Amino acid sequence: MGSPVGPIVVNLCMESFEQQALQSYPGVKPRLWLRFVDDTFVIIERTELEGFFQHINKLNDNIKFTQEWCKDDTLAFLDCLISVKNDGSLTSKVYNKPTHTDHYLQFGSHHPLIHKLGVIRTLQYRADTTINESELIPEEKDHIKESLKNCGYPNWTFLKANKSRKDQKQSDGGGKPNKARVTIPYIAGLSERVKKHLKTFGISSSFKPNNTLRGKLVQVKDNNLKKNAQT
Incomplete structure (x- = not known):
């Protein structure tokens, strides 16, 4: 495990x-x-x-x-x-379990916008690929939109998510390969500018959480053991 x-x-x-x-x-x-x-x-x-x-x-x-x-x-x-x-x-x-609450990543949380748009695209993609009767797909997508609005998602995010998905399909295979790929800590406002600057050099970047609840509350090893080991 x-x-x-x-x-x-x-x-x-x-x-x-x-x-x-x-x-x-x-x-x-x-x-x-x-x-x-x-x-x-x-x-x-x-x-x-x-x-x-x-x-x-x-x-x-x-x-x-x-x-x-x-x-x-x-x-x-x-x-x-x-x-x-x-x-x-x-x-x-x-299918959602009876315990499902329709709570997803909150729009006001400290996460990159691309992650939040990814929530929309993922749920919509699941509806498109799981439901095999086309007349039922709009009903599921209306349910997705209502659930995400309750999580703080404004209307423009749904338009942007659909546009990004369409643009990605059109550009698949047509872009230049990246010279390198890096992962950078996410700090709202700053990381987006760094990502844009790296792109001009052909470097693709993705974000990772900087501060997490697990990192603040969970310590795998006892600090006293670390001190004793050093002495």
């Missing part, structure tokens, strides 16, 4: 486990098996549910699955709500 190589090793192990589980199952194999980290979405015959569930839980003592069945023809998977229509086809829309 916490190691950069951790997710890679886990995925390699799970890919090996999946191949073994699916190839060794003696019954009718799942029609669909999708996985993201530790969540799986499976379509399988009802008569095979219990047998397959027991099978995958016997293969490795360290890997145990739980299951959640489709209820009322719907099932939540990650941030998608999958529904089965009468004709057997699937539809999807954005």
